[in-house]
Amino acid sequence: GESVGLHLPTLSVQEGDNSIINCAYSNSASDYFIWYKQESGKGPQFIIDIRSNMDKRQGQRVTVLLNKTVKHLSLQIAATQPGDSAVYFCAERNDGGTSYGKLTFGQGTILTVHP
């Protein structure tokens, strides 16, 4: 899927550095917050999620932080690699009525990793 655009926030880092991608969300009633990665020409790929009652969750080389006070979500990538170059989307999950797992996506951030 096409993901690169002229108006998305961008982050450029050197290989081996840590990356922090930020996201502001709008719905304080969201059940989960999720990060997806989208490489050029592909559909989004799940990275990690965090439940709304948690502040931090760690995965392999990634950490998600949730600050509900200011409605802020961040994704930290340790030792960033060229293969991490992609567009990163945050998403909120809101279950309402009979709709489960429905996601509302943010605009995305372009991460470019330079060797």
Add this chain to the structure above:
Amino acid sequence: GAGVSQSPSNKVTEKGKDVELRCDPISGHTALYWYRQSLGQGLEFLIYFQGNSAPDKSGLPSDRFSAERTGGSVSTLTIQRTQQEDSAVYLCASRPTTFWDDNEQFFGPGTRLTVL
């Protein structure tokens, strides 16, 4: 195993024509979602299917858009009387719903629709 597949990968049509986009979800996934992604934008939810329940159509932008899911598997998104603003990548995703807290949706590669 096989992932989510979508066809066609690219579709160019003339304004006013109808188009059908197909999604084959991962076998056994009961939930299926359609999203639209315009250039430089995030994903916009269109419609959601879950088993035999009535679909959530709350994201469909107009009555020119419709979708069906036959036999709980393959889904078709139909856009009637296409307009230039319909040009986008249409993404399909499926999800197993064995566990409520499983948030991973598996996306297909998308269909790029261009309306001339």
